[in-house]
Amino acid sequence: MAVATLPTVKDFAVTDSHPDWCGGCGDFGILNAVKQALAQRGRAPHDVMVVSGIGCSGKLPHYVRTYGLHTLHGRVLNVATGVKLANRDLEVLAVGGDGDGYGIGAGYFVNSGRRNVDFTYLVHNNGVYGLTKGQASPTMQRGMQVKSMPEPAIIDAVNPIGLAISSGYTFIARGYAMAQRELVGLIVQAMEHRGTALIDILQPCPVYNDLLTIDFFRGRDIGHQRTYALADEGYDGKVHDPSNIDEIVAKQQAALAKSYEWGDRIPMGVLYQIDLPTFEDGVTSRRPEFEKTSLMDGARPGMDVSSLEDRFR
Amino acid sequence: MPPSDLSLMIGGPAGSGVNPSSEIFMKACSRAGLFVFTNVEYHSNIHGRHIFFRIRTADEPITSHVERVDVLLALDSETIYGTDPHQDYQSHKGHLHEVVPGGAIVVDAKVGITAENLGRDDVRLLSLPYDDIVRSAVEEHGLEYNARRHAVMANMVPLGACCALLDFDVDRVIPIVAERLPERHQNLVPINRSVLHHAWQAAHDVLGDEGFSQTLHPCDDQPSRMLIAGHEAIGIAKLHAGCAFQTYYPIAPASDESVYLEALQADWPIVVLQAEDEVASMNMAVGAAHAGVRAATSTAGPGFTLMAEGMGFASITEAPGPVVVLYQRGGPSTGLPTRNSQQDLRFALQPAHGEFPHIVVAPGDVEESAQFTHLAFNWGDRYQVPVVVLADKFIANSHFTVDSLGLKGLPVDHGAIWAGDANGAEPYRRHQLTSSGVSPRSVPGTPGGEFVTTSDEHTERGRIEEDIDNRIDQMDKRMGKLDIMLREIPEEEQFTLHGAEEADLTIVSWGSTRCPIRDAIRQVERESDIRVNNLQIRLLRPFPADAVREILEQANRLLLLEDNYAGQLGLLIAEQTGIQIEEKALKYTGRPFSQDEVAEVIRRQVPATAAVAAAHGS
Known part of the structure; x- marks a missing residue:
């Protein structure tokens, strides 16, 4: 790290660009949490790269002072993978929406879980495609109809947590955009985790989703906050012995069960975590040099390849 | 025809040993100081469908095949007669008709072909008992013959027979066999040697004193040459260029390079990294390029279709690369997965929506494939664009003899890198408008060089911006890079006018057709007074329109030669120069042009306007 003192939230502030999100959007909460988490993580802005997909959430890198790539719809995980493998010294944060990650990017969501490259993935999950004016996203449940939809949804929602478990994600958490302190803590934990860390972040879309509103999460209709912290109830999603298949299965089953909990009580926090070899570990097992040297430092343009040529003589 | 120009074919069902037999023999020829060219035709099939190698050797450089077969080593009757002629389309017509009068066919006796039923009385038939030959060789070593263990060595029999036919020292084959066997199987080398010798003797007995019309003379005074396929050459070139990250998704004929x-x-x-699809391959490579690493991916047409959006993304965000090697195969759609084509030129020129700069370069042979792959990384860095190296199945799978790949000493150019701002007052601008037309790039991790860039239209600072003036500035900046490339890339890299400056006929081409064209020109000029040259255009985007127009205007007669239906280079030339080339030789059979086909096109007295649709027995 080039800076002598630890960075503060201010170091991640952008002054020449202002969010054009709607008032009351959960994106603000996630942006603030990202900046605070980066400061807590103690990485200098130039050591961080935020990679985003397309949609309202995709604009996030424009509002945080780090390196940033605002990429394509559904391809954020591909780009983040390339960035991280190219330069392992970077703290890589992938950011995208629910449509981006669970719809158009669903194939990459699954395969990124299998690959377990060391980066953090934040999914802004609001149930709708906001930037195209409120169509149902993959997390919109069957039968639901928000005000922007002409008809109720006639297909089932994807279960992001369940999909993440079966895809092999090694850190799976759920956050809420309006619960700042908890979200900051989750993002820090996710960054500290070795491997791909997913946080599915529930957030209101005040313009198009009139069902998953702040009032809904507050539970105005039922008299108590719907979201609750798993940790408060003694839930422990961490696999303490990754070689113990029984523990793995039990923890995955518990997380899956929690992922279906919806309605009056919505669980928040780390649902599942396990320490498993990352993709980088796999590469290192093939070539030990990779452990110490990022690709960008290891490459030697113009190097002598005559020994390879000679193999063909 | 030079005396030692020999065309050998090894054919049989896929998985039966055609590949190793061919690779062993071609290597033995190369080691013997001969120039070698081989190409392979195979089906999209793992086991059973017809596959054949053409192995051509000569005492001068050759880069294409000829139609005739001097010696045919057939592993089954289909190789000789083809498939059932009563099918709607006979899958292939066999290679019997390609064997020259006085040529030879070597076949396993159990296939049941005799001189009486062969159907040709002007061809030597060596029908040898392969299993018996292997058995006697095994038993000579005091071992009991075991078909499961030893039958595989039957592949040595036709090679031994071939050596007898061509008066080629059979012991030249042994070291190649030994090199291919793993350490634990080195004990099989002496048995293989015995098989080769027994086969040599058996063939010699059949031939008697009469001998055979052709011989394979070693040229041991020649320098040691490489025998290498295009996909390997391109792989080596990537390492030489410092490419540290390669992504791919399995696809014929591209994945050989990545597996190598x-x-x-x-x-x-x-x-x-083997990705989940080509969308992922491409975008991973773009991410790695932005993060400061020379990155590449390789694919064929169907995969490049999926890479389209990534091309536009890389270009608008001014990523340094990646380099995309596109091995063309027969399209559209799944098309002819294992066959050759030049059908993707127009697609490569405009692979995605919108208007954006990128580079398309088409190397013509194995050395150019290596060298232009290296240069592609320089261009990607220098101009901050994705670069398409347009290769094809012919380049990927053909073997060529070369002294070296010519990589040593090629320059390494990373383009303008932002090294920090002395006073730190000005925020870094990733897409800065500069007099050079290119913005110095900051490599992520550099203090003070933080930037954001986006697939949206953006400002110099990489912020999303839809303002009209900004749009004009950034479009002009990006598209202007095409002019800079044309100015800076040396003309000898952009195209080559090969052959006589004053020619009766100028063949206009791009990519690997250079190989049969050059061989055919040499042949025709040797046999006649016709003077032919070849304008081989490598840089297809940006297109060197002025230089090409000048050459075309001075030519006496123009002929466009391409491996596609539409004459895609002809369309590009018409678009860029206004010149329509009327005379065309187009082939879209999925098979590459042979030297003979090009020679025939050259010799035609009347202009060719119809497509060449030469029928191959394949």
């Missing part, structure tokens, strides 16, 4: 590189990961500084 995968095997080198332990000792060379590259990570090869």
Whole structure:
């Protein structure tokens, strides 16, 4: 790290660009949490790269002072993978929406879980495609109809947590955009985790989703906050012995069960975590040099390849 | 025809040993100081469908095949007669008709072909008992013959017979066999040697004193040459260029290159990642390029279709690369997965929506494939664009003899890198408008160089911006890079006018057709007074329109030669120069042009306007 003192939230502030999100959007909460988490993580802005997909959430890198790539719809995980493998010294944060990650990017969501490259993935999950004016996203449940939809949804929602478990994600958490302190803590934990860390972040879309509103999460209709912290109830999603298949299965089953909990009580926090070899570990097992040297430092343009040529003589 | 120009064919069902037999023999010829060219035709099939290698050797450089077959080593009757002629389309017509009068066919006796039923009385038939020959060789070593263990050595029999036919020292084959066997199987080398010798003797007995019309003379005074396929040459070039990250998704005929590189990961500084599809491959490579690494991916047409959006993304965000090697195969759609074509030129020129700069370069042979792959990384860095290296199945799978790949000493150019701002007052601008037309790039991790860039239209600072003036500035900046490339890339890299400056006929081409064209020109000029040259255009985007127009205007007669239906280079030339080339030789059979076909096109007295649709027995 080039800076002598630890960075503060201010170091991640952008002054020449202002969010054009709607008032009351959960994106603000996630942006603030990202900046605070980066400061807590103690990485200098130039050591961080935020990679985003397309949609309202995709604009996030424009509002945080780090390196940033605002990429394509559904391809954020591909780009983040390339960035991280190219330069392992970077703290890589992938950011995208629910449509981006669970719809158009669903194939990459699954395969990124299998690959377990060391980066953090934040999914802004609001149930709708906001930037195209409120169509149902993959997390919109069957039968639901928000005000922007002409008809109720006639297909089932994807279960992001369940999909993440079966895809092999090694850190799976759920956050809420309006619960700042908890979200900051989750993002820090996710960054500290070795491997791909997913946080599915529930957030209101005040313009198009009139069902998953702040009032809904507050539970105005039922008299108590719907979201609750798993940790408060003694839930422990961490696999303490990754070689113990029984523990793995039990923890995955518990997380899956929690992922279906919806309605009056919505669980928040780390649902599942396990320490498993990352993709980088796999590469290192093939070539030990990779452990110490990022690709960008290891490459030697113009190097002598005559020994390879000679193999063909 | 030079006396030692020999055309040998090895054919049989896929999985029966055609590949190793061919690779062993071609290597033996190369080691004997001969120039070698081989190409392979195979089906999209693992086991059973017809596959054949043409192995051509000569005492001068050759880069294409000829139609005739001097010696045919057939592993089954289909190789000789083809498939059932009563099918709607006979899958192939066999190679019997390609064997020259006085040529030879070597076949296993159990296939049941005799001189009486062969159907040709002007061809020598060597029908040898392969299993018996192997058995006697095995027993000579005091071992009991075991078909499960030893039958595989039957592949040595036709090679031994071939050596007898061509008066080629059979012991030249042994070291190649030994090199291919793993350490634990080295004890099989002496048995293989015996098989080769027994086969040699058996063939010799059939031939008697009469001998055979052709011989294979070693040229041991020649320098040691490489025998290498295009996909390997391109892989080596990537390492030479410092490419540290290669992504791919399995696809014929491109994945051979990535698999070759995968095997080198332990000792060379590259990570090869097999992605979930080509969308992922492309965008991973773009991410790695932005993060400061020379990155590449390789694919064929169907995969490049999926890479389209990534091309536009890389270009608008001014990523330094990646380099995309596109091995063309027969399209559209799944098309002819294992066959050759030049059908993707127009697609490569405009692979995605919108208007954006990128580079398309088409190397013509194995050395150019290596050298232009290296240069592609320089261009990607220097102009901050994705670069398409347009190769094809012919380049990927053909073997060529070369002294070296010519990589040593090629320059390494990373373009303008932002090294920090002395006073730190000005915020870094990733897409800065500069007099050079290119913005110095900051490599992520550099303090003070933080930037954001986006697939949206953006400002110099990389912020999303839809303002009209900004749009004009950024479009002009990006598209202007095409003019800079044309100015800076040396003309000898952009195109070559090969052959006589004053020619009766100028063949206009791009890509690998250079190989049969050059061989055919040499042949025709040797046999007649016709003077022919070849304008081989490598740089297809940006297109050197002025230089090409000048050459075309001075030519006496123009002929366009391409491996596609539409004459895609002709369309590009018409668009860029206004010149329509009327005379065309177009082939879209999925098979590459042979030297003979090009020679025939050259010799035609009347202009050719119809497509060449030469029928091959394949």
